[in-house]
Amino acid sequence: MTLSDMTYRICTFGCQMNKHDSERVAGLLEESGLCALADDAHDADADVVVYLTCCVREAADKRLFGQVASLKSLPDSAGAPKRRLVAVGGCIGQRDGAALVESFPHIDVVFGTHNIARLPELLAGAHSLSTPQVEVLDGQGTCATDLPSRREHRWHAWVPIMTGCDNFCSYCVVPYVRGRERSRTPDDVLREVTALLGDGVREVTLLGQNVNSYGRDLFGEPRFATLLRQVAGCGVERIRFATSHPKDISDETIAAFAELPAVMPALHLPVQSGSDAVLRAMRRNYTAEHYLGLVRKVREAAARAGKGEVALSTDVIVGFPGESDADFEATMDLMRAVGYAQAFTFIYSRREQTPAARLHDDTPRAVVQERFDRLVALVQQSAWGCNQLECGRVVEVLFEGASKRDARVLAGKSPKNQTVHAPLPPGAAVADFTGEVLPVRIDTARTWYLSGALLNEALADVSADGNADGSA
Template sequence: MNKEKKYLIQTWGCQMNEHDSEKIEGILNSLEYIEASNKEEADLIIYNTCLVRENAELKVYGNLGELKRLKRENPNLIIAVCGCMMQKEEVRDVIKKKYSHVDIIFGTHNIHKLPQLILDHDQKTNMLIDVWEDSKEIIEDLPTKRKYDFKAFINIMYGCNNFCTYCIVPYTRGREKSREAKDILEEAIKLSKEGYKEITLLGQNVNSYGKNLEDKTTFPELLYMLNDVEGLERIRFMTSHPKDLSNELISAMKDCDKVCNHLHLPFQSGSNRILKKMNRKYNKEQYLNLVEKVRTEIPDIALTTDIIVGFPGETEADFQETIDVVKKSKFDSAFTFLYSIREGTPAAKDEEQVPDDVKHKRFDKLLDTLKPISLERNTSLIGKKVKVLVEDISKNDSSKLSGRTDTSKLIHFKGDGSLIGKIVDVCVIDAKTWTLEGELVE
């Protein structure tokens, strides 16, 4: 009797990477692999990598180094590395030179080839590298092992055409390609029939969905279609680019009762000079007008954003423009980043790099501005009843459950584990900067 083969996948990066790992798991399950509980018992270890931040890249190298011992102890162990890092030739060269114990390297465009790569590796002893620079084809119907059985990611498009000067994504994920609306709709209907209550639509810039399709279905039109799917209760999406946020999309968010009252709208910098250097294609005034328009049309919306501190050439005056946008927009929360050089991007060559100590001081000031606003937004919910999709047992208190409101706020409350996967009413009784506390409404 053959021993069951076991796999372990470690994922760094965005929701797109998380969903790619779900597909990899689905493929491995179809090959009759089962999930390992630790590295020591795995027959196949896959690292799905991210290149957006330097920290994630360094973690991958550190983890690969630790696998040398395992490979010595178990020569039959297969080590594979995939994801955005592998799209860069320089990274592949580093792995070939320093991490020769890696067996398989594949990229973001050919996940579907994994069964063949494992088979080919069994017939060879040297490192197998299969990376495509880009692919015009979208592979449908890949088996997928979802992390949850009540909420799911759905890719609606791949790649990016924006070429922000700090971002490596267009070079690792390729040009924009939208999935056919009928394929997205079919996936959503299938998920609803399986009992899924929430879907999150993924794309580097969902607002430009459909531009390469023959029928030119727009993103707002797609939302209206998905809103009619019986059984689905929530629709989320990310990420939105301000330059493509249309009045039609705002109307669709307002009209579609299943679309959550949450908009993630990265602004990155409040300085028009820096925005131009970033190639963001909007200015501070346009961004603030969008915020005002969205809040006027959907008053109870939660607005979140991305902000980069210390982009090359950023002066104190530029940074104060960013603070001004934060104060005027009153974000519910924000993903904040210290600018880090990504080789291969135009900004990496900029000679006006901001010193690290200046970056850190500005970063602290930014957090000092954001935190009271987030707390104020959360405090305004005390005493209100909110609908919560219960996701898990609280990580910090096993007597409590954790879930997300319609506005994507994390809330903790006492309740029975049988509620996981259900949408329940919770009354907000306390607010912290980033989370809420509540009581289940019986």
């Protein structure tokens, strides 16, 4: 069997950058003649398995190693011995390089975060030579931006605007693994966005570990606000971005966020802790008071510009070394004060290369777990409260297809990034709605989703031409 006769499956861990890298890996493999394993096929039947990995938390390391180990003697779905090519990329590929092959000799390819473009050749080499291929460039390369991509959704694209991070938060391995900040030029980003629009994309998510410092390496000062205005000027209907470091979000960026109608009213602003002592130990370079001031500024600017409410989301780490009861209560207070629409909560994970790994950590695990459970309960309550505000309102939903649980229910995203469900009208096909922006009147709000009904004019649009025009 040659490489071009093979099927592949990609397993993605971690952040949105990895999701985007997965689309590029898929594009590269398909350009080399490989086919994606059918959705309903058994994973064990893939001829090539590619892992895009994350090393931010220990649990993801363990999960990856468990999955890779289990592939060694895994038969195909009919129980026959199966020879397959295994490739490991992403942060763990970048971090561990050849050591991965020493631990798992059945790995055929290890590639770094800067060598995605070389994956087809590395797989071909491993296949023809039956020798593992390891290629990991250091973290100072430029962003490879002209690679083919097989997007998950035709109407949405991830657009990386920078890679790496200069912040060195004390718990985080990203700067050591992904390297220092490198921004793409505005021309390069705008060229890609224009091409995507021509390809039917309606929503773009601009990606970077810290988008607020975009351009500092190019111009000596951040120019994210300018880039946002330029991207909006290309005619994109919906713009989102992630991730924003609170110390770097500028007044210009807040103004652009508030004033540009295409920029969706949802802002992910990771706070990590509400305690100044913990924030200092984390080397986050802001205080809780500064953070709350930013939240106020964002909300006031959005209200002034007529954008309305902003759905704020965040990341929080519980159990950072030395976190006291009072520190944790400060986090709870901050969470209540902001009223987040969503929060990603994590128990602190010690990462060997980082300064925080050397901090004394004597909080009993049970205490950390109890804090974590309380935080999760608060997040759920807060998300439910934000969703309740939508009852009775009409929201513009970008439909993504059928709900995972019920093929007769459409699912999509509101401008605030809430999941919205609406019954599929009788006799209609899901495909007629997929990728369309249509108005839905919300009648029920749960913790993690909203339900409602498509408005009549949306149905009229769809039935008039067999497809919605998306201008509702």
